[in-house]
Amino acid sequence: MKRLAGSTLFRTTLYAAALGATSAFALAGVASTANASARLAIASSAHTVPRTLATSTPSMQxxxxxxxxTSSNGLLFASSTGSVAADGSAVTAGDAYTIGHTGLSGSNPISAPVVGMAALPGGGGYYLxxxxxxxxxxxAAPSHGDTYTYGITGLSGAKPLNAPIVAMATTPHGNGYWLVAADGGVFNFGSAKFYGSTYTYGITGLGGTRPLNAPIVAMVPTPDGKGYWLIAKDGGVFDFGDAKFYGSTYTYGITGLHGNRPLAAPIVGAAASPNGGGYYLVAADGGVFDFGDAHFAGSAYSIGYTGLHGSNPLPSPVSGIAPDPNGNGYWAITKSGKLLAFGSAATLPSVSTSPVTPAPTPSQNALKNPTSNIKGTYNQACFDANMAAKQTxxxxxxxxxxxxxxAGRASEGLPNVKLPSNFDSLSRIDQLFILINEERVVRGLPPIYGIASALQGDALTGAQNNADPVLTANIPSDPYGNYASIYAFNYSTIADVFDWMYDDGYGGSNYDCTTPTSSGCWGHRDNILSTTQSVGSIVMGVASVNTNFAASTGTYMEKDAAIFVPILTSDLSQMTYLYTWAQAVADGA
Structure with a gap:
């Protein structure tokens, strides 16, 4: 009585196109070359992830x-894994996890640890x-590119960075940003202008004939965006553009990280005073150094801590500092989330950090196709219920x-499916989206990002025509037309997903599996579990229409269809979505 119609268009890995980028720019810290190279994606969730007001105790992984x-009482925090938390009046708009990444490990990790964060002035968006x-x-933060835009190949490859990126900063109006590397190389994007790097001073990076005394750790722009300071780990300060030099830790007689009067702990962050007439440096032990008109409002020592050691040490090293935009104060944050407020800075809750939970790795058995079909036991129950209600x-x-x-999942050693408490009341397309992603995520595969509005027409045409959908929509970054699609009709969304996953072999409900060796056997399951290149994500279209009373089966049924399309993660923001995995997780998936 249950049966699957249609065929799969392909069953192999989905590939997202890697875009080549050429560069004629010779930026400080990078050997110039015009060779094109594959560009890793710039992930984006702009205008797709609902913002979440900070809880009383913000948390992150x-x-x-x-x-x-973001304001006088709003803060954002980023972790090395790509997690984001908000405090006070600040709101979150997603993080690396909500766009399908799995932290620093797992099936879809970010390219490297997050090292910097910059928020749009006044909030509304941010960058990692x-x-x-x-x-x-x-x-609302627009993408302006990254080092891959210049043809640089990250930390390895044909044209790697000379040194890792360590920090970033935005322009005053949020229409551009800078990245700075540990060797003092500066990369500008959007409206951000290049005003020089440590190489401008004749310094030769971290090596060579005239190296830095210590790596660069922070970058601070001037209020008008026409200059910036670079801060080194030893407290050295380098000024560019209209940024004025107001001193460094050496001004206080400190001898850097060594010598007869070294820093008690290395410098880890910096911030400008509200009018740009000075700046603060913060050390890992919570020590704060003020220069120019920056007002000293205290340090970890002034509130009873004894640095990183002693009788009352900080719970962990300080990792950054942020100024109060409207006053003479600042916040310092430790790696473990302890928030310290000084001067006019509002007292806000500390961040609850949790150890990184390794993302599940795909189970080889759970990714393999079953050796035989598993027969469902729901036919009579569905038949009786649907007939009585005259609906699916x-x-x-x-x-x-x-x-x-x-039962099918248990046969592969997988736990029961996790459904939102309101699953029954969700639309059928949302139900199918959740069910398909549950089959992916439990096997360690990245979730499909969302139901793309642009693909809904193709999905609907497939469902109405009793066939696998065909891609006709114009999708960003899919120049090769790669896609996969599935179709079925059954008593319910869950029944269709069961058939696709566990009754798709010879002798089952798959019309494309007419012999034990037919290429279509387990094709629907293969398409559900498709993967992309590491630079890509998957979006989908999904449709579900009623057959009303089906004479061929003697009951009420539905026709469900889905189409899966790979897309560069950087292009996710170019599309609109009816429902995203981030929303599904918020609903309880």
Whole structure:
């Protein structure tokens, strides 16, 4: 009585095109070359992830590596794994996890640890930068490129960075940004202008005949964006453009990281005073150094801590500092999330950090196709319920099909499917999206990002024509027309997913599997579990239409179809979505 119609267009790995980029720019710290190279994606969730107001205790995964102020009582934090948390009036607009990445490990890791964060003035969006030079933009923050735009190949490859990226900063109006590397190389994007690098001073990076005394760790722009300071780990300060030099830790008689009067701990961050007439440097032990008109409002020592050692040490080293935009104060954040407020800076909750949970690795057995079909036990229950209600997807039918789906998962050593509490009330397309992603995520595969509005027409045409959807929509960054599609009709969304995953072989409900060796056997399952190149994501279209009363089966059924298209992660923001995995997770998936 249950059956699957249609065929799969291909069953192999989905490939997202890698865009080549040529560069004639010779930036400080990078050997110039015009050779094209594959560009890693700039991930974006702009205008797709609902913003979340900060809770009383913001939380995130991993150690805090960056802090950014959005207002006089709003802060954002970033961890090395790409997690983002908000405090006070600040709001989040997504992070690396909400766009399908799995931290620093797992099936879809970010390219390198996050090292920097920059927020749009006044909030509304922000950026994350990784050590390899990738930039991820969220909310209203527009993408302007990353080091791969210049043809640089990250930390390895044919044209690698001379040194890892360590920090980033935005222009005053948020229409551009800079990245700075540990060797003092500066990369400008959008409206951000290049005003020089440590190489401008004749310094030869981290090596050579005239190397830096210590690596660069921070970058601070002037209020008008026409200059910036670069800060070194030993407290050295380098000024460019209209940035004025107001001193360094050496001004205080400190002898850097060594000598007869060294820093007690290395410098880890810096911030400008509100009018740009001075700046602060913060050390890992919570020590704060003020220069120019920057007002000293205290340090970790002034509130009773004894640095990184002693009788009352900090819980972990300080990792950054952010100024109060409207006053004479600042915040410092430790790696473990302890927030310290000084002067006019509002007292806000500390961040609750949790150890990094390794992303699940794909189970080889769970990724392999089953050796035989698993027969569902839901036919009669669905038949009776649907006939009585004269509709599909009755609660009784969904529950009966869920028993079969969980039995199939158990046969592969997988846990029961996790569904939102409101699953029964969700639209059928949202149900299918969640169910398909649940089959992917439990096997360690990255989730499909979202239901793309542009693909809905193709999906609907497939469902109406009783066939696998055909891609006709114009999708960004899919120049080769790669896609996969599936179609089925059944009593409920869960029943269709069960058939696609566990009854797709010879003798099952797959019309394309007419012999034990037919190429179409397990093709629908293969398409659901498709993967992309590391630079890509997958978006989908999905449709579900009623057959009303189907004479051929004697009951009420539905026709479900889906189409999967690879897309560069950097192009996700160019599309609109009806529902995203981030929303599904928020709903309880």
């Amino acid at each position: 991993g150690n805090v590596v960056a802090i950014a102020a 930068a990784t050590a390899s030079g990738s930039v991820y933009n969220f909310g 997807d009755t609660p009784a039918c969904l529950q009966a099909a869920l028993v079969s789906l969980n």
